[in-house]
Amino acid sequence: MGTHDDLIDRLTSRLRVDPELRADVAAELRAHLEDAAAEYVRGGYSDQAAAAQAVRALGDEADLARQLWQANRRRIALRRVCRWAARVLLVPGAVAVIVLVAWGLRQQRQFGSFVGSTRLLSDGVAGRMTEDERLIVLGDAGADTYVRAQRAIVDRWPDNPIYRANYVAAYVAARVRRLPRYTSGGIGPAGGVLPVWEERTPLDDVATDDPAALLAEVVAELDRAAAADPDNALYPLLRAALRVQASSEARQDGAGPEGEPLRPGVLIGDEAVFARALEDTRLAAARPHYAAHEADLARIRLEAIPKSRRLMDAVTLPLAVGNRAAQVWVATYGLQRNWARTLAAYARQLAAEGRRDEALQLNRQLRTIAAKRGAGSQTIIESLLATALYALALHNEADIH
Secondary structure (H helix, E strand, O other): OOHHHHHHHHHOHHHHHOHHHHHHHHHHHHHHHHHHHHHHHHOOOOHHHHHHHHHHHOOOHHHHHHHHHHHHHHHHHHHHHHHHHHHHOOOOOHHHHHHHHHHHHHHHHHHHHHHHOOOOOOHHHHOOOOHHHHHHHHOOOOOOOHHHHHHHHHHHOOOOHHHHHHHHHHHHHOOOOOOEEEEOOEEEEOOOOOOHHHHHOOOOOOOOOOHHHHHHHHHHHHHHHHHHOOOEOHHHHHHHHHHHHHHEEEEOOOEOHHHOEOOOEEEEOOHHHHHHHHHHHHHHHHOOEOOOOHHHHHHHHHHHOOOOOOHHHHHHHHHHHHHHHHHHHHHHHHHHHHHHHHHHHHHHHHHHOOOHHHHHHHHHHHHHHHHHHHHOOOOHHHHHHHHHHHHHHHHHHHHHO
C-alpha cells in the first residue's frame, strides 16, 4: 500500500460504517493528492519528495479527519435511513412489489429530473410554497435552459450577491468547454467531458461557436457581475483564468546553462490578452474577500422548502439541492488550477530573466488570492482547492528566492 493509500485510509477511518461513501471520499482525496504531487514534480521535486510534500500541504491529519467526518456524518445518517426504508418496504407479494417499483420509479424521475432540468419539487411540496419560494428553489420553471431559469432569480433580486454568483456559475459552466484554449498548435475550444446532467437538459443556448467572440461575451458578463459586487475577488479571478487559458500555455522544455533543464516557462500566444489576465489577477488580489456562496445558496433553498411529509422527499431534496449548487462551480475549478499553474510558471520565468521583484509581486498575488479563497470556502472541495493553490504559491516563492 502506498503513502497516499495509508494516509487516506486513516483520514476516512471514521467513515468505515458506510463503505460506499468512504470509497467516494477516498477517491476525491486520492485525486487531489495525485494532482498536488504532479504539480510538485513539475516544479522539480522527485516523485517521492513530491508525494510527501503533497501530504504535508493537506495540513494537520487529525484536523482534516475530523472535518471529513463532520462534513459526511449527515450523509451517513440519510443513507442509513434509505437502506432501512428499503428493507421495510420489501413487502412480499407481487402486487406490493409492482406498487413499490412504480412508486420508486416515480421518485427516481423526480430526483433525476432536477439533476437534468429545473424540476425538483413534487406538486404536493410546490403547492405549499409561495411564488417567490418556488422561484428561489427552481428559478423560472418555464425556462427552456438552466441558465435562463437562474437568470430569473437575479432579475427578481438584482442586489443579492448569492443569486448573482449562482447565475454566473451556471453561465460560465454552460460555455466552459467552448471557450478558447491556447496551445502551441493554435487556439481552439477548450473541450472537456460533457456533464451527465447537461446531456439530458442543455445548460444554455450558446449563440456563437467562435471561441474569441464567446470569450468576449463571457468577460462582459463577468464585468457586469464585478460591478454589482465590487468587493468580491471571484469575478476578476474568473476573468483572469479565462484569459490565461485563451492566451498562454505552461510548458517545460529547453535547457539552461551546462544542459540543465529549465524550470517550466510559459508560451504566450497573445501578449495583450495575457497582460489583461495579469491585471485581472492584481485586481482579484486587491479585493477584500472571495465568495462563491455555494453553501449559502443551498441553505436558502432548503429553508424555502416546506417540511417534508414523505420519506423520499426528506431524503432526496437536501441531496439534490446541494448537488446542483456545487455542480455548476466544479466546471470552473479546472480553469482556476490552470490559471495558478501558468502564472506560477510565469513568475519563475520572470525570476530567471532577472526580474525578481516582478516575480515576487506576482507570486504574492497568487498566494493572497489562494488565502482569500480558503477563507471564503464553504465546502471540503473548495477548501482542498484553496489549499493546493496556496501550497503552490509557497513552493513557488521558495524557488524564486
